[in-house]
Amino acid sequence: DGGITQSPKYLFRKEGQNVTLSCEQNLNHDAMYWYRQDPGQGLRLIYYSQIVNDFQKGDIAEGYSVSREKKESFPLTVTSAQKNPTAFYLCASSPDYSSYEQYFGPGTRLTVT
Amino acid sequence: GQNIDQPTEMTATEGAIVQINCTYQTSGFNGLFWYQQHAGEAPTFLSYNVLDGLEEKGRFSSFLSRSKGYSYLLLKELQMKDSASYLCAVRVPSNDYKLSFGAGTTVTVRA
Numbered sequence: 001d002g003g004i005t006q007s008p009k010y011l012f013r014k015e016g017q018n019v020t021l022s023c024e025q026n027l028n029h030d031a032m033y034w035y036r037q038d039p040g041q042g043l044r045l046i047y048y049s050q051i052v053n054d055f056q057k058g059d060i061a062e063g064y065s066v067s068r069e070k071k072e073s074f075p076l077t078v079t080s081a082q083k084n085p086t087a088f089y090l091c092a093s094s095p096d097y098s099s100y101e102q103y104f105g106p107g108t109r110l111t112v113t
Numbered sequence: 114g115q116n117i118d119q120p121t122e123m124t125a126t127e128g129a130i131v132q133i134n135c136t137y138q139t140s141g142f143n144g145l146f147w148y149q150q151h152a153g154e155a156p157t158f159l160s161y162n163v164l165d166g167l168e169e170k171g172r173f174s175s176f177l178s179r180s181k182g183y184s185y186l187l188l189k190e191l192q193m194k195d196s197a198s199y200l201c202a203v204r205v206p207s208n209d210y211k212l213s214f215g216a217g218t219t220v221t222v223r224a
Contacts, residue, residue, distance in 0.1 A: 040121070042200060042214035043156070056209070090155060098210050100144055100163075104155035 003027065004105035006091050011110045013085075021076045021108045023091035032074040033092040033102065036060060043090065049074055050097040078110065085112045115139040115213035119201050124221045125191055133186045133218045135201035143206040147175055147186045150198045150217070159186070159199075188220070196222045 004025045013019045025032065031050050035043040045058030049068040063082025068074050074093075078085045088109050092102040116138040125131040137145070144163040148156035162168055162177035162184060174187040188195055201215040 040216060042117070042216045043202075043212075044214075045211060048209075048211065050209070058211070088153075100146075100161055100204070101158055102212065104157070106155050107153070109153070 004091060004093055004103055006089075006105040006108050008108060009106065011108055013110070013112050015112055016080045017112075018077055018079050019085075019110065019112075021078065021089055021091075021110065023074045023076065023105060025072055025074075025091075025093045025103075025105075027093060027095075027103065028071070029093035029095050029103075030071070031094045031097045031099070032068070033094075034058070034064075034066065034074070034076045035090045035092065037088040037090060037107075046076065046089075048097075078112075085110060115203065115205060117201055117203055117213055117215035119199075119215040119218045121216070122219045122221070124223060127191055127193060127222055127224050129191050131188045131191060131220060133188070133199050133201075133220070135184045135186070135215055137182050137184070137201075137203045137215075139182075139203050139205050139213065141205045141207040142179060142203060143210060144204045145175075145177055145184045146202040146204070146212065147173075147184075148200040148202065150200060151196075152198070156200055191222045193222050193224070196220060 033048045034046040047066040049055040052071045065077045091105040119135045147159040150156040160175040198217040200217045202212040
């Protein structure tokens, strides 16, 4: 089955620790995205990658980092510099950056205490 | 920046019709999307409008007026499973075709 996987579904970390969220897709899509969702707010774009080995900052990139070394993988690291890391994180992909539909993974709920 | 507004909450009765409005002010336009998101789950694509008019897909319809910066999603014959958040998103070509999302409208369907 083709799709996007994010693991784990729930993640707990202590304040001050970096944590990496995984995102893998087997759809052969060029473009991948990371969004953050907070209660009562829409999805906000953290980082995006239009093609392997390239990525761009989104609207709220501070305190986050990404890599895109393989086409199918786009991991997100939430660093200790991110002031409010507790949120629901969604990864998405699309065939290319101009494609009209984005396909979303199941999300990871990160709780930092 | 991009500005996309939609109501926060709506409540309707099973079998009824609900219309969710979305207004947008963006620096360019290359399509408007509606997604459905059940609590704690990923958004799923519902519809895409790039030209003015109504697009119908089963019980769901979406309308777009580009001159008014306005869209609505119409849900007919509401079912309990339609209780979810509905997200309006606009794609802006000058912004690398990125999607800008509204805050979402939570629809509660009551028996």
